[in-house]
Amino acid sequence: MGHRRRHQRRGPALPAATLEEFLDCLRRADADGDGRISRSELQHALRALGLRCPRVKARRAMANSDHNLNHTIDNDEELKELLEYARRNWGFVVN
Numbered sequence: 001m002g003h004r005r006r007h008q009r010r011g012p013a014l015p016a017a018t019l020e021e022f023l024d025c026l027r028r029a030d031a032d033g034d035g036r037i038s039r040s041e042l043q044h045a046l047r048a049l050g051l052r053c054p055r056v057k058a059r060r061a062m063a064n065s066d067h068n069l070n071h072t073i074d075n076d077e078e079l080k081e082l083l084e085y086a087r088r089n090w091g092f093v094v095n
């Protein structure tokens, strides 16, 4: 476990959530179980993890990671991008 990082521009970091916890939360948020993550599912996951402004964060993250513009995170490349985005911007730590 790494130390908790601070992001002055974006407010306080999370209480040491890991990318694995984020993934677990995404899987639980995948209501229809199709393995693809919609913006609404991402939003629910972020809320469950206690992030502020989950709606705004979900929108920005989707804009960053949804390369083929079909409004879901639906392949490994996009998921990888989303996880990297989460690590950089939301302070998730690599476990």
Ligand SMILES: [Ca+2]
Residues within 6 Å of the ligand: 066, 067, 068, 069, 070, 071, 072, 073, 074, 075, 078
């Ligand atoms: Ca996509």
